[in-house]
Amino acid sequence: MNSGREQILAKLRAKRDTSDAAEQAARQRVAERIQHHAPVLIPARGLGDKAELLARFQQMATEAIADVSLHETETAALAAIADQLQQQGITSLVTTADAQWQQHDWASQGIQCQVRPAQVGDHASLTPCLAGIAETGTLMITSAPHHPTTLHFLPDWHLVMLRSSQIVGSYEDAWTRLRQQNQQTGGMPRTVNMITGASRSADIEQRLQMGAHGPKRLIIFIVMEN
Amino acid sequence: MEIHSPEFKANARIALHDASLQKALGNLRDGFPRKRAIAVSRLPEFEQLRDQARDLKNHILSHLDLYLETFERNCTANGGQVHWAADAEQARQQILDICRSVGAKTVTKGKSMISEEINLNDYLEQHGVQPVETDLGEYILQLRHDHPSHIIAPAIHLNLEDVSDAFHEHHPKYGFTERTEDAAELMAEARTVMRKHFVAADVGITGANFLVAETGSSIIVTNEGNGDLTQTLPKVHIVITSIEKVVPTLEDMSLFLRLLARSATGQEFSVYNTLSTGPRRSTDQDGPEQYHVILLDNGRSDMLGSEFQDMLRCIRCSACMNHCPVYGSVGGHAYGWVYPGPMGSVLTPQLIGVDQAGHLPNASTFCGKCESVCPVRIPLPKLMRHWREREFERHLTPSTVRQGLWGWAAFAKRPTLYRWMSRSANFLLRRLARNGRISKLPLATGWTDWRDMPAPQQGTFMDQWKKRQQSEQQQGGLL
Incomplete structure (x- = not known):
């Protein structure tokens, strides 16, 4: 089945020194690079203390056309979410199982909250995330048995709960968090989403339009922790 | 895609007189270069990142098989299936086999230039599988063939207007009977129509911007979210990509991601x-039940170790064409195949033959702008010059060009004759000038019809040089 494999690899090998010593050195260089996975160069804007990174995350995410707000507690954030949905006349919300957000009193504001993967026609989803990356205002969100990926793409609005302790400076810091999570779960998740702002396209005359195929709005609720 | 590169000159002439195309190209010239410049100015480390990206790509290329x-080992360990395709035919066959194994009727597609390179859509259609492009731009193109x-x-x-026409022709069956010229409404139409396709598709095909060896992962970079729905909703996800896309680690990928968007859209x-x-x-x-990665070679391994190896560093950002005065004047279709602009002028002769694509490396003013913005510092003008040399060696250049070069060489190799001729030309040009400018010049109307030719201000270079050296000697060799 894979005759192409040997053909391609043989051609690639023919282009480098494969004498015993050179081959051993090359394999060692590759193994070490992968094992150490050292950062190459982290720009200064990916560094800073907690307050700086929080401010930078807010600034960059807002610039990328996400709505960002700060809340003292998760309960306060959930209340703000319910208010916002109610104001816009949105009566249904889909969410993940892990955070127990379906326990919140949504019904009193006329909102039905369901735990399931998203479907075509869903108006809003609410998900947790793994990290918020300050350098570009990017969210990192991973798939899991209790966290379907469709929640990030099918609904018109994607609401994300971000704890201030999850804010990191750079992509490299986020990979470190991902590796820690992988150790607990046993490996890479099927999907790692890095999301920066809401869906958009400029394919018609290079003019930016929001809400192409993914969510028309990305709304981030930051819960402050000490 | 059919090859029209041999007709570059005719294509370019038509493009220059196409008012609608020229209007559309204006959007490019005013947009991407300005946005890139702003993004670059906001990241002080940008030039350093470019150096590191060049060096890292070189390291990868010298260990590519490893x-x-x-990548294959880690992808397989995570339940993925890796397929190696030496050429376009093998890749198409592998994709069709996977589609048939699940009885696929329709396939959604994220944007992929490799799928254009292997002419995948026509092939699938010919074999009873309907591909649906999901990127807004690609979808518009598919409707218009x-x-x-x-x-x-x-x-x-x-x-x-072109988009309005295409949607008005094809969307009434989805209930959109009114013609609209509102870009937001057009996009909303596409969003509604595409949702049906996303859900109905049996297989989703995407490209990959990078492959991560460490984790066996592929990554796609998009703004619309169409690629994500393409790879999440169907039963099967096929990634069609090429062998030079692999990077060692997630950290190494971050380096390229920092350069990619800034260089591309700004x-x-x-x-x-x-x-x-x-x-x-x-x-x-x-998520999909099957994950396949097709690794396409299609001539790339031949570039490794050759004078064109640097081209394998390309991360397909498009900065070179966004800044190219030739691309900006004639657009991408004039290049006649999949890859336009400076990167296409280097890659296309390799992939379809210099006999077919010889015009492309000649379609350059060698202004060097492409190299100056390339995030991985590919010396594009130098590589185009290598193709010109090959073209000349194989006697593919037109006889007028060969005769011209021969005539030039006849002078250039005879210093006395050359100096006499250039001194005479210098004298004549100064006599023709009015107020230091020449508004009409025999044999050079291609220039003077459009702008004045500046007249030489002084004698020839050699005369000036001699004079300067004499005066230096008089001043004791110090200036």
């Missing part, structure tokens, strides 16, 4: 950067 094997003219802004050659980061690793886990509630 990184690909590592058109092809991308730019590697990241595929419909850049079209204007709003964004700080694209909206969706999504890593896929294997199929859905047994307890996942969504």
Whole structure:
């Protein structure tokens, strides 16, 4: 089945020194690079203390056309979410199982909250995330048995709960968090989403339009922790 | 895609007189270069990142087989299936076999230039599988039976009216009977129509911007989210990509991601950067049941170790064509195949033959702008010059060019004659000038019809040099 494999690899090998010593050195260089996975160069804007990174995350995410707000507690954030949905006349919300957000009193504001993967026609989803990356205002969100990926793409609005302790400076810091999570779960998740702002396209005359195929709005609720 | 590169000159002439195309190209010239400049100015480390990206790509290329094997091992360990395709035919066959194994009727597609390179859509259609392009630009093109003219802004050659016409012709069956010229409404139409396709598709095909050897993952970079729905909703996800896309680690990928969006659209980061690793886990509630990666060679291994190896560093950002005065004047279709602009002028002769694409490396003013913005510092003008040399060696250049070069060489190799001729020309040009400018010049009307030729201000270079050296000697050799 894979005759192409040997053909391609043989051609690639023919282009480098494969004498015993050179081959051993090359394999060692590759193994070490992968094992150490050292950062190459982290720009200064990916560094800073907690307050700086929080401010930078807010600034960059807002610039990328996400709505960002700060809340003292998760309960306060959930209340703000319910208010916002109610104001816009949105009566249904889909969410993940892990955070127990379906326990919140949504019904009193006329909102039905369901735990399931998203479907075509869903108006809003609410998900947790793994990290918020300050350098570009990017969210990192991973798939899991209790966290379907469709929640990030099918609904018109994607609401994300971000704890201030999850804010990191750079992509490299986020990979470190991902590796820690992988150790607990046993490996890479099927999907790692890095999301920066809401869906958009400029394919018609290079003019930016929001809400192409993914969510028309990305709304981030930051819960402050000490 | 059919090859029209041999007709570059005729294509370019038509493009220059196409008012609608020229209007559309104006959007490019005013947009991407300005946005890139702003993004670059906001990241002080940008030039350093470019150096490191060049060096890292060179390291990868000198260990390419080892990184690909590592990728394969880790992808397989996570439940993925890796297929190696030496050429386009093998890749098409592998994709069709996978589609048939699940009885696929329709296939959604994220944007992929490799799928254009292997002419995948026509092949699938001929074999009873209907591909649906999901990127807005690509979807518009598919409705019009058109092809991308730019590697990241595929419909850049079209204007709003063209999109309105295409949707008005094809969308009434979905209930959109009114013609609209509102870009937001057009996009909303596409969104509604595409949702049906996303859900109905049996297989989703995407490209990959990078492959990560460490984790066996592929990554796509998009703004619309279409690629994510393409790879999440169907039962099967096929990644069609090429062998030079592999990077060692997630950290190494970050280096390229910092350069990619800024060089391409001038964004700080694209909206969706999504890593896929294997199929859905047994307890996942969504995601594909199968994950296949097709690794295409198609002539790339021949470039390794050759004078064109540097081209394998390309990360397909499009900065070179966004800044190219030739691309900006004639657009992408004039180049006659999949890859336009400076990167296409280097890559196309390799992939379809210099006998077919010889015009492309000649379609350059060698202004050097492409190299100056390339995030991985590919010396594009130098590589185009190598193709010109090859073309000349193989006697593919037109006889007028060969005779011209021969005539030039006849002078250039005879210093006395050359100096006498250049002194005479210098004298004559100064006599023809009015107020230091020449408004009409025999044999050079291609220039003087459009602008004045500046007259030489002084004697020839050699005369000036001699004079300067004499005066230096008089001043004791110090200046």
